[in-house]
Amino acid sequence: MTIKQQQLLLGLFFLGIPLLWLLVWVIAPIFVVLYLSFTSFNILSPPEWVGFWNYEDLWHDNLYWRAFGNTLYFTAFAMPLGISLSMLLALLVNTRLPGAWLFRTIYYLPVVSPLIATALVWVLFYEVSSGLFNYLLNSVGLSAQPWLNSTTTAMPAIIIMSVWKSLGFNMVIILAALQAIPKELNEAASLDGAGRVRQFFAITLPLLRPAMTYVLITTLIGSFQVFSQVYVMTEGGPNNSTVTLVHLIYRTAFQNLDFGYASAMAMVLFIILVIASFINLRLVSRGNLYE
Amino acid sequence: MTKSRRLLALLASTSMLAVPAFAQEDVVTIQFWEGHSVQEEQATIRMIEAFEASHPNIKVERIKTSFGTNFERITTAVASNSAPDVSPIWSGFLTQFAEQGQLADLTQYGVSAEETDIYPGAFEYVLWNDGVYGLPYAYDPRFLVMNDQAFADAGITEPPKTFDELITQIEQLTVGTPGNIERYGFGLGGADSLAYFFINLLYAEGGQVFNEDGTEVVFNNEAGVAAGEIISRLAELPGAALNAGEGLRQNVLQGRVAMIYDGPWVFYDASNDPESQPISISRVPMPNADDVPLNFGSVGAYVVYEQSDNKEAAAEFVKFLASAEAQQYRVAMLKPGVSPGVFEAPEAIATFEENPGLRTAQELLEESRIFPRHKNWPSVFQAIIPAVEAIISGEEPQTALDNAANQVNRTLRRG
Structure with a gap:
């Protein structure tokens, strides 16, 4: 065997392992779910083919559309809020000030904390009679809020918690991208008389585009897949005001044992995410970076 | 040593080895998944100890599962033919599992469809199509x-x-x-x-x-x-x-x-x-x-899975857990028992004396009714x-x- 053949074989081997992993655990399940979405399946007995029935039913399911609306609501607020705050934090910690590393660590801590555990702690923060937030509100003379118990405040409460939780992750991505921007560009702009705001919008932001594309797509997918915080903090209530698509899929599959219908829901979510990611990719990554 | 003596000695030593081996084969180990709270877990441990003491030929392997993910685990285990012998079940799952033929009908193992030692409200939960598909272990009145x-x-x-x-x-x-x-x-x-x-x-x-x-x-x-x-x-x-x-x-x-x-x-x-x-x-x-x-009143039951290899032993265990003898440990952990017989059980009597509110709760079970099956x-x-x-x-x-x-x-x- 020649060296070239050996290299090819080695390459195929190392490429093959992740490809096999991807095929078995990611691609194959997508096709399984696609098949199940055309069946009536309760996991305890074999699936029965029902054609497009699940999809027709989905179209008339008010709860599904409510969950869809709630997921959009969550995404519409959690995504821009989370990304802008991450950007702000990244800019703040991207300094040579003493102790900046400490802040980076502190901001990243929520990311490494288990979501379920942090959600449980936030439930205590939001507690009506003895929670931290109402204590703070009362201490400045404001009235206590029912937070997780009101249809008006439950979703914002979950958004606040989710933004806090994911802030550090996006911050690190943006920070890495910020530090990769050549300093000469800013120095040259500064010599040309550009202020810090102008430098940010004319140099920093455009050069952050590859990182922002990644951050936008992963945050979008993450927002559409919001589940754990809903499961722990509100279970979709009150009055279905926080029921989201993945939470509904979970309930339909594992509590109602209607895996066929849940698969149809999952396929619709999958298609939505593929389309949204594609649009996102086209919009954000358009044009040459250094034009 | 002559040839015949040697043979005799060999036979004797083999038989000595065979006796404990045979006794060991007689012991059945049943797998029991339980996703209970700390309170109920303490009562369950005492129940298992009492059961093993009265049934030396059955050992219970208790496996703790998370309360929150209990059903996901059971459902997937049943679907993949790896269900335990016994587990708790509640809500509409008992009917769903029984309908799919996944639960053992305990009437085959001596459980009467006209059970009198369990509150009727709770016992109603385990009935399906003339069969008894489990026995209640918890009956909590509101x-x-x-x-x-x-x-x-x-x-x-x-x-x-x-x-x-x-x-x-x-x-x-x-x-x-x-x-x-x-x-x-x-x-x-x-x-x-x-x-x-x-x-x-x-x-x-x-x-x-x-x-x-x-x-x-x-x-x-x-x-x-x-x-x-x-x-x-x-x-x-x-x-x-x-x-x-x-x-x-x-x-x-x-x-x-x-x-x-x-x-x-x-x-x-x-x-x-x-x-x-x-x-x-x-x-x-x-x-x-x-x-x-x-x-x-909300109710939970222990069930025996059809795919169990030890259904008879598992049914014995489930019957014991619903008995007043076992349920007194539940009362001792400040939860009502599913059997009215706990009023006569020593640990329950002592607990009721200390906690009259719990006694009232126990009495309310006579007039309680569960969610639809x-x-x-x-x-x-x-x-x-x-x-x-x-x-x-x-x-x-x-x-x-x-x-x-x-x-x-x-x-x-x-x-």
């Missing part, structure tokens, strides 16, 4: 928990017997003004409690969740709307904290709320709360003072919670219940 001091402060000596009395007493028990309440007269907290409270009122009003053949829900009929209207009236009271989260139990124990709708968990919490004040227990009010009392009960439950929340938020009971019923009936039509 009742009013009253802070004695709050009632004394308000000069009330008797618990409310009717809904009108309940509303009057809430007004009397409330301390403070709207927006600045120091003590709430009544509290109802947690999504599950909302649904159970509604079902309790529905039953009290003579209503049903499902129609006769289980093809549609009818909780939005006259009785359901009457139940909804009671919740509406309560929601209008400034001193009634409805849908107030999970902290209500501590609040009633510490006197910040005078009365709550709760279950037997309150006794365990009271025993672990050094600031706990004395409490009393009373049945849930009825529309009229002379109505036959009726309380809601329908396989789609989880969907109904999920629809009732938002409907009650909508009523609390001010929606018309009829509209809220109609919306919920339409949602559930659509699911029921799916089969």
Whole structure:
């Protein structure tokens, strides 16, 4: 065997392992779910083919559309809020000030904390009679809020918690991208008389585009897949005001044992995410970076 | 040593080895998954010890599962043919699993379909198609928990017997003004409690969740709307904290709320709360003072899986867990027992003496009734919670219940 053949074989081997992993655990399940979405399946007995029935039913399911609306609501607020705050934090910690590393660590801590555990702690923060937030509100003379118990405040409460939780992750991505921007560009702009705001919008932001594309797509997918915080903090209530698509899929599959219908829901979510990611990719990554 | 002696010695030594080996083969080990709280786990451990002592040929391998993910684990295990011998099951899953042929019918193992040593309300849960597909291990009634001091402060000596009395007493028990309440007269907290409270009122009003053949829900009929209207009236009271989260139990124990709708968990919490004040227990009010009392009770059962290789031993274990002998350990951990026989069991007698409230809770089981055994009960439950929340938020009971019923009936039509 020649060296070239050996290299090819080695390459195929190392490429093959992740490809096999991807095929078995990611691609194959997508096709399984696609098949199940055309069946009536309760996991305890074999699936029965029902054609497009699940999809027709989905179209008339008010709860599904409510969950869809709630997921959009969550995404519409959690995504821009989370990304802008991450950007702000990244800019703040991207300094040579003493102790900046400490802040980076502190901001990243929520990311490494288990979501379920942090959600449980936030439930205590939001507690009506003895929670931290109402204590703070009362201490400045404001009235206590029912937070997780009101249809008006439950979703914002979950958004606040989710933004806090994911802030550090996006911050690190943006920070890495910020530090990769050549300093000469800013120095040259500064010599040309550009202020810090102008430098940010004319140099920093455009050069952050590859990182922002990644951050936008992963945050979008993450927002559409919001589940754990809903499961722990509100279970979709009150009055279905926080029921989201993945939470509904979970309930339909594992509590109602209607895996066929849940698969149809999952396929619709999958298609939505593929389309949204594609649009996102086209919009954000358009044009040459250094034009 | 002659040849024949050597052979004899060999035979003797082989037989000595064979005796313990044979005895060991006789011991059956059953796998038992349990996803209980710390409170119930302690009782379960004592039950297992007592069972193994009385059944030396059966060993129980207890595997702790998470309470929250209990059903995901069981469902996937059953689907992949790796279910344990015994596990707890509750809600509509028993009917669903029995219907799919996944549970063993215990009548084959000496369990009578006319069981008399278990409360009828609880035993009803495990019946399906003339078979007995498990035995109850938990039967938790719902009742009013009253802070004695709050009632004394308000000069009330008797618990409310009717809904009108309940509303009057809430007004009397409330301390403070709207927006600045120091003590709430009544509290109802947690999504599950909302649904159970509604079902309790529905039953009290003579209503049903499902129609006769289980093809549609009818909780939005006259009785359901009457139940909804009671919740509406309560929601209008400034001193009634409805849908107030999970902290209500501590609040009633510490006197910040005078009365709550709760279950037997309150006794365990009271025993672990050094600031706990004395409490009393009373049945849930009825529309009229002379109505036959009726309380809601939730139930859980232990089941034996059809795929088990040790069904007979597993059935023995399940029978033991439902017996008064085992259930007394549950009472000792401050939960009512599923068998009326616990009134005669030594540990339970001692516990009831120390805790008369628990005795009252145990007595309420005679008049308690469970949720419907329908396989789609989880969907109904999920629809009732938002409907009650909508009523609390001010929606018309009829509209809220109609919306919920339409949602559930659509699911029921799916089969």
